[in-house]
Amino acid sequence: MVLNKMNPNSENAIEKTLQIMNDKGKLEKEIDDLYRVLESNNVGMNESLIDDDGFPRNDIDVYQVRHARHRIICLLNDHKLIMEKIAEGLNKSLPSRSNTSSTQNENNYCDIKLQDLEPFASVTLVSPNSPAQACGLEVNDMVLQFGSVNSSNFRNMQDIAAVVRYSQGSKINVVVKKKGRNSHITLELFPKTWSGDGLLGCKIDPVEAVER
Incomplete structure (x- = not known):
């Protein structure tokens, strides 16, 4: 296996990537906490928040569920961006293999x-x-x-x-x-x-x- 020389900026890229991965962990914890809010109300991301008569359901905290869902959507978008940054950072910091293909x-x-x-x-x-x-x-x-x-x-x-x-x-x-x-x-x-x-x-x- 032949490895290319490491990018001169790889050390800095690794440091930045590790920080982003730390942010990823914090983000995932917040997402987990919000999903637990939904679980405590026995709902997921898609169940209706109104009853058959068109009124807010009285068996759940509608405001809490609505807020949690909105926040989850925002954080999942942030998570997607973070994963892209991590992939970019790894590409910059890790040497590429010159003799592999698929x-x-x-x-x-x-x-x-x-x-x-x-x-x-x-x-x-x-x-x-x-x-x-x-x-x-x-x-x-x-x-x-x-x-x-x-x-x-x-x-x-x-x-x-x-x-x-x-x-x-x-x-x-x-x-x-x-x-x-x-x-x-x-x-x-x-x-x-x-x-x-x-x-x-x-x-x-x-x-x-x-x-x-």
Whole structure:
């Protein structure tokens, strides 16, 4: 493997990127706190705040829910910008590999070599016309990486839920191993509201270590 020389400004770029990552952590904590406000009212981002007669619901704090939803939307937009800045900072600070390549095919995914990754989850359901189906996810796909989550840091399915939550409207790179293929594939998943439930339209279950 041949590595290019490090950018002279890489040290400064790393410092700035670390600060941005610290800001990212604070932002995600605030988003989590706001989602807990919604959970305490037994609502999510899309449920109606009025009853069948057109009056504000009396079983929830309508003002609190409305404020939390608005703030979440604003913070998710900020989170998207922060993730873009982090990616830009990493590109500036890390040396590029000159002898690696990947080939894009007609299904909008790349064959890549990621020998160190192990499957930690599997796709058990994909709904028609869902974001998951649109990106190329299929039942029996073995998940090796889901955004920043992989077998080395995966704890439970809440890790994946958090990635989806913070990435609504943004791209998540999902590395999978498809049945009958020896190579790994990277899919570009865009969580968003659609006609079905959730933001993905699929079910992903953890894989026990003995099944890997």
